[in-house]
Amino acid sequence: xxxxxxxxxxxxxxxxxxxxxxxxxxxxxxxxxxxxxxxxxxxxxxxxxxxxxxxxxxxxxxxxxxxxxxxxxxxxxxxxxxxxxxxxxxxxxxxxxxxxxxxxxxxxxxxxxxxxxxxxxxxxxxxxxxxxxxxxxxxxxxxxxxxxxxxxxxxxxxxxxxxxxxxxxxxxxxxxxxxxxxxxxxxxxxxxxxxxxxxxxxxxxxxxxxxxxxxxxxxxxxxxxxxxxxxxxxxxxxxxxxxxxxxxxxxxxxxxxxxxxxxxxxxxxxxxxxxxxxxxxxxxxxxxxxxxxxxxxxxxxxxxxxxxxxxxxxxxxxxxxxxxxxxxxxxxxxxxxxxxxxx
Amino acid sequence: xxxxxxxxxxxxxxxxxxxxxxxxxxxxxxxxxxxxxxxxxxxxxxxxxxxxxxxxxxxxxxxxxxxxxxxxxxxxxxxxxxxxxxxxxxxxxxxxxxxxxxxxxxxxxxxxxxxxxxxxxxxxxxxxxxxxxxxxxxxxxxxxxxxxxxxxxxxxxxxxxxxxxxxxxxxxxxxxxxxxxxxxxxxxxxxxxxxxxxxxxxxxxxxxxxxxxxxxxxxxxxxxxxxxxxxxxxxxxxxxxxxxxxxxxxxxxxxxxxxxxxxxxxxxxxxxxxxxxxxxxxxxxxxxxxxxxxxxxxxxxxxxxxxxxxxxxxxxxxxxxxxxxxxxxxxxxxxxxxxxxxx
Numbered sequence: 001x002x003x004x005x006x007x008x009x010x011x012x013x014x015x016x017x018x019x020x021x022x023x024x025x026x027x028x029x030x031x032x033x034x035x036x037x038x039x040x041x042x043x044x045x046x047x048x049x050x051x052x053x054x055x056x057x058x059x060x061x062x063x064x065x066x067x068x069x070x071x072x073x074x075x076x077x078x079x080x081x082x083x084x085x086x087x088x089x090x091x092x093x094x095x096x097x098x099x100x101x102x103x104x105x106x107x108x109x110x111x112x113x114x115x116x117x118x119x120x121x122x123x124x125x126x127x128x129x130x131x132x133x134x135x136x137x138x139x140x141x142x143x144x145x146x147x148x149x150x151x152x153x154x155x156x157x158x159x160x161x162x163x164x165x166x167x168x169x170x171x172x173x174x175x176x177x178x179x180x181x182x183x184x185x186x187x188x189x190x191x192x193x194x195x196x197x198x199x200x201x202x203x204x205x206x207x208x209x210x211x212x213x214x215x216x217x218x219x220x221x222x223x224x225x226x227x228x229x230x231x232x233x234x235x236x237x238x239x240x241x242x243x244x245x246x247x248x249x250x251x252x253x254x255x256x257x258x259x260x261x262x263x264x265x266x267x268x269x270x271x272x273x274x275x276x277x278x279x280x281x282x283x284x285x286x287x288x289x290x291x292x293x294x295x296x297x298x299x300x301x302x303x304x305x306x307x308x309x310x311x312x313x314x315x316x317x318x319x320x321x322x323x324x325x326x327x328x329x330x331x332x333x334x335x336x337x338x339x340x341x342x343x
Numbered sequence: 344x345x346x347x348x349x350x351x352x353x354x355x356x357x358x359x360x361x362x363x364x365x366x367x368x369x370x371x372x373x374x375x376x377x378x379x380x381x382x383x384x385x386x387x388x389x390x391x392x393x394x395x396x397x398x399x400x401x402x403x404x405x406x407x408x409x410x411x412x413x414x415x416x417x418x419x420x421x422x423x424x425x426x427x428x429x430x431x432x433x434x435x436x437x438x439x440x441x442x443x444x445x446x447x448x449x450x451x452x453x454x455x456x457x458x459x460x461x462x463x464x465x466x467x468x469x470x471x472x473x474x475x476x477x478x479x480x481x482x483x484x485x486x487x488x489x490x491x492x493x494x495x496x497x498x499x500x501x502x503x504x505x506x507x508x509x510x511x512x513x514x515x516x517x518x519x520x521x522x523x524x525x526x527x528x529x530x531x532x533x534x535x536x537x538x539x540x541x542x543x544x545x546x547x548x549x550x551x552x553x554x555x556x557x558x559x560x561x562x563x564x565x566x567x568x569x570x571x572x573x574x575x576x577x578x579x580x581x582x583x584x585x586x587x588x589x590x591x592x593x594x595x596x597x598x599x600x601x602x603x604x605x606x607x608x609x610x611x612x613x614x615x616x617x618x619x620x621x622x623x624x625x626x627x628x629x630x631x632x633x634x635x636x637x638x639x640x641x642x643x644x645x646x647x648x649x650x651x652x653x654x655x656x657x658x659x660x661x662x663x664x665x666x667x668x669x670x671x672x673x674x675x676x677x678x679x680x681x682x683x684x685x686x
Contacts (some may be wrong), residue, residue: 012631031673034671034673035671035673035674038671038672038673039668039670039671054448072568104380144412170544198405264665288662288666291662291665291666291672292658292662294672295658295661295662295675295676295679296651296658296674297678298672298673298675298676299650299654299658299679299680300643300647300650301676302438302649303643303646303647303680303683304643304646306643306680307646308639311642315635315638315639315642316635318638319631319634319635319638322634322638323631323634325382325385327370328377328378328381328382329381329634329637329638329641330374330377330378330381330641331378332638333638333641333645334645336638336642337642337645337646340646340684341683341684343684343685
């Protein structure tokens, strides 16, 4: 094991900070480091926090850090911030509030920004989670700023995803991406002291019911429900399966993060979800599928990198031929693929 | 050439409709069809229309169809609609307005929805544009419903991208994705009879100026500007290059689509942009780069498909080993890549 890997595993914060930077920037050698620390990972619970801008995610994350710290847990936070330079200001302001944890050796906060290429953001986040895991964090919170496609993929790096909503942000539940609803393991209706909180809760209850019960309730004896992006077979009825604890129904909890209200209940719900993941067949199946997704995604990215560097000159030739209409792009692609495999 | 390809090229609308469906659903044989029609493509001008929901894109597209029809042009429209089933209703309503063109044989409108996999939406859109091009459309309009990452990639299939904004949609210019601003070739400030239109225009002017002039104005003798996602070297000053017509400054035009005001000016600006693309070194370089991007993207997708089907059982084994922590995911990926290349 390299010295850096050893220092991370022994809990050296400066080594972890350096490794996070190397991993985020993909400095040569970062893969060797990740390989070395991998056997020391797998103990941390990874919690994703996502939701529309303005829902109060940063304040809530701040409170979650407090709650986990009171349990004596070491906490890592990765803020995923795929925003433009134009809107960076306000978000940085939110982030600054979290610096009050900066003097606490049991809290480690890092930001990760957008990568230029597809899938890069969730890969960076996942690798950074591994560093924090090896470093000894008991809980790693991955907080996303927005709710776009990128952020949706980032939430898949988490074991449990908390979706934060707030009343009064417009037609909240209707407007949120369907993918986010499917990804939610726990819903927090924040700013619950505001008008409209109960109606947001009711809308969410309806959504959850539609998503998970409609299929079986419609008279099918067998069906499936989608939880956390994983299709689960329901045999013979949802009620039976639910009774066995195999189906996770995302709880919907109200809170007021600014006053610290409802935070204990959220942490308890996340703990229950973690127990469901490890204690049920469906939960374990979900963890397996998430890992399979990771390996597939990693293979995709590695393939592309390898092919692009192996085929640089052939690619240029192919483009020139397509431009001259001497070759169509579909045949060009097939030839490039063959050239790559023959090397 | 197959009968279907021949019928498309001879302007048979039913053949084009069937081919669009086959291409969108990737029915086996669709690639052969695309190869056959490719030599008959390259004549259509492809215009992307994008912008925030509520900016009036559909109404504007409707007016653009009218304007191009008055010029005697055959028009194709592809509506890219990556929305959830939850919000589909309102958008369908917008679309229905366009059906008034349904009885016009010179207008061909099709919708394309989200694909489950990365990059799939822009690939479908691009292939459908090719069908409409071979079918004889002079102009193909690709309209996106939203402004997310998917839609951003779709705009790259267009020669010229029109970004539609409207005053009174909140902090419009600040909120829009930076990527959209860089992708814009022409800006339309729609609903220009409303309060705040002039301020939206001024904000956009500032953005455009910041994006394209700041670098050289800051005292650098050499720099670059980003236009349509393509980096252009500026030597020695932006003013000189601008005088030679090499730099495209996105014009900002006001319009009121519901009353048909300002549409002629938009069409004229799009025509000027098409002339710039074919008549300048920078314009031609951009077309070349876009084509190179397409071939790369196509190679990526083909690689992934080929590897996933070739490695199905190895992938399962690798995941099981990673899950047992007998293997790290990074080494697993490297081994899978080698296995794929050795076949």
